[in-house]
Amino acid sequence: MHTMVEWLHLLLSQQHNNDKSIAILDVGTGNALLPLQLAQLGYSNLTGSDYSAQSIALSQHILHKHGQTHIKLLVSVFCNSRKTVHKVTPGRLFTRSLAVLINCVSHAGR
Numbered sequence: 001m002h003t004m005v006e007w008l009h010l011l012l013s014q015q016h017n018n019d020k021s022i023a024i025l026d027v028g029t030g031n032a033l034l035p036l037q038l039a040q041l042g043y044s045n046l047t048g049s050d051y052s053a054q055s056i057a058l059s060q061h062i063l064h065k066h067g068q069t070h071i072k073l074l075v076s077v078f079c080n081s082r083k084t085v086h087k088v089t090p091g092r093l094f095t096r097s098l099a100v101l102i103n104c105v106s107h108a109g110r
Contacts, residue, residue, distance in 0.1 A: 005037045012043075021045050032059035032071065039068045047072040 016022050020042045026034045029048030038046055050056055053075045063071050 005034065005041070008034075008038070009041055023047070025049060029059060029073070030055050031062055032073065033062075035071045036063060036066060036068055039071055040066075044070065046070075047074060049074045049076045051076065 012022065012024075021044050023045045024035070024038060024043060024047070026032070026046070026048045029035060029050045032048040035046040035048045048056075048059055048071060050059070050073075056073045056075050059073050063069060063073075
């Protein structure tokens with residue numbers, strides 16, 4: 001995860017001139033590890049979203065334990081088709097979340 005966070009931090013720094021107040025949404029946040037690590041790097045406008053209320057409850061516990069209570073958490077479903085999740089390589093959280101979101105957005109107008 002650290003490599004992805006480092007890559008994302010570098011990308012955001014370059015694209016947004018080190019503005020750590022930009023809004024970041026982690027779709028499929030799971031246990032909110034990505035927002036937690038970004039918060040530890042100084043990012044302040046973070047939201048984690050997951051379809052699982054249990055994941056969000058776990059995330060709240062983890063974030064509270066680390067003193068990162070400013071991170072917003074949402075239970076939300078971006079796509080209700082389970083087929084989209086299975087089209088992506090398991091274990092690649094960032095890629096999976098992005099691919100599911102793109103797939104859902106591309107099907108939204110149908």
